[in-house]
Amino acid sequence: MSITTLSAPGSEYGPCLDPCGHIDCQEIRHIAQSPCVICFLTIGYDCEITMLEDGSFAHAICAESALEKAGK
Numbered sequence: 001m002s003i004t005t006l007s008a009p010g011s012e013y014g015p016c017l018d019p020c021g022h023i024d025c026q027e028i029r030h031i032a033q034s035p036c037v038i039c040f041l042t043i044g045y046d047c048e049i050t051m052l053e054d055g056s057f058a059h060a061i062c063a064e065s066a067l068e069k070a071g072k
């Protein structure tokens with residue numbers, strides 16, 4: 001399970017503050033605005049997230065507790 005953190009817009013590694021056409025920025029914004037597949041809150045910035053096997057994203061803590069419940 002690879003864990004990553006989305007940097008906030010305007011920060012050193014984050015996307016541009018204003019809407020822009022950069023592929024990287026658009027991708028980060030898209031992930032940040034999509035819902036966690038486990039708790040359904042938006043992924044957001046500056047928190048640990050993980051990509052699940054099906055390519056969807058979840059908060060790292062949500063994924064961990066889901067795995068625990070599954071007995072893995």
Ligand SMILES: [Zn+2]
Nearest residue numbers: 016020022025
């Ligand atoms: Zn940009």
Ligand SMILES: [Zn+2]
Nearest residue numbers: 036039059062
């Ligand atoms: Zn979550």
